[in-house]
Amino acid sequence: MAKLRSLVQIWPSFVRICMLNLIFNFKTIALGDDTASSESTCKNTNFQIFLPPPYQNISSPICKPVWHTYELRYTKNGDTTTIILSAPYTVGWVGIGFSRDGKMVGSSAMVGWINKHGHAKIKQYYLRGNKSSEVIANKGELPLNNVPAAVATNGAEIYLAFQLQTTIPFGKQPILLAFSTKHPHEHHLSKHDDKTTIIFDFSSGAKSGSMDPASNSLIQMRKNHGIIGIIGWGLILPVGAIVARYFKHKEPLWFYLHSIIQFVGFAFGLATVLLGLQLYSQMHVHIPAHRGIGIFVLVLSILQILAFFLRPNRDSKFRKMWNLYHSWFGRMALFFAALNIVLGMQAAGATNAWKTSYGFLAGIIIVVVIVLEILAYLKRSEKRSLPPNFQMDPLGEEIFPRNNQTKGPG
Secondary structure, rough: OHHHHHHHHEEEEEEEEHHHHHHHHHHHHHHHHHHHHHHOOOOOHHHOOOOOHHHHOOOOOEEEEEEEEEEEEEEOOEEEEEEEEEEOOOOEEEEEEOOOOOOOOOEEEEEEEEOOOOOOEEEEEEEEEOOOHHEEEEEOOOEEOOOOOOEEOOOOEEEEEEEOHHHHOEEEEEEEEEEEOOOEEOOOOOOOOOEEEEEEEEOOOOOOOOOOOHHHHHHHHHHHHHHHHHHEEEEEEEEHHHHHHHHOOOOOHHHHHHHHHHHHHHHHHHHHHHHHHHHHHOOOOOOOHHHHHHHHHHHHHHHHHHHHOOOOOOOOOOOOHHHHHHHHHHHHHHHHHHHHHHHHHHHHHOOOHHHHHHHHHHHHHHHHHHHHHHHHHHHHHHHHHHOOOOOOOOOEEOOOOOOOOOOOOO
8 A cells, every 4th residue: 555655646747748848739739730730841852853845934933831841823914824733742642622511521622642643643632421332433523724733753752733713712712731641543542641731822922921910810720729728627627527527535635626626627728718719610511420529528517517506505405416426427527528628639630749639638638537536446445444543634544542551640
């Protein structure tokens, strides 16, 4: 039991170190995203070396870094818009999709790759559904003109070039970017390794590589929505639940800590939902499962806040029922909150850095809960094995009665 008590004393320091590391990871993600979006220059590239006409003759295109080291170049000539996407490449495929609502389903994409024999391939695909069989080659709604699309490699990068013919000028357009390290099999695409969705403004006449203020604001808002949601629902509320379940021997400290932590977590959760509704009103991205579960978790959180104010006395006949309600509604809220964080990352096309950071956080919380649950079980087992007149102090220390000898008359 001495080793178990030492674990109880050590774990808070361990959790603090892990949380500091998590915060550092989120700061790194934010800095990386800001660097990618605020980069003002693109690489100078001579298209005449590797692209066929008319793409090799394009000069001074508008170029904007869009994702990681992806760069999107475009130029307009009357009703024709020439688009060139460059991306890092070794094997597999790279794609750029055009969506109405920011979702993959219903969008059309240009996908390019170099096959195993060294032949360049580029095709339009219609993304009818999420399954591989529903991604249809040589179909789509992109208004391609008669100039053949082209794909080529230059060093460690691949370039996809194509022209769109439309009388309606492009404005702010949801763009999907994705890649896979597996080659297509008979023009059937393998599942992407990573993807993202951005809002790209084709109406901008500036040659700056930075995103326009409105688009940059939406990206920042989406980032804040994710960070606040993970901190509130993925960190603060689980910690408050851990305090209530495993530290009730610290009376009344556990109660005040639990209440304060959960109120702070509720504030973060409320801010997350409000940011999500604001994003929906501006981007009109239809993600019913993520939005519905988010509102459901918020309702559960509100019910937990109401339960705090309607808590019956300990000797009340309703106290046992209230305890069951409060604990199980809390567990249900935490479960659906974690599920919704995963759904939100999937819908937003989160990068691996986001997924790794949240996986690290969830893993730490699960390990802490398992350790504390084992310690609590062992403590209960020890208490059951003790004689009826044997007592334990609140910290689990055994208190043996002293054999005080009564002095006789001198």
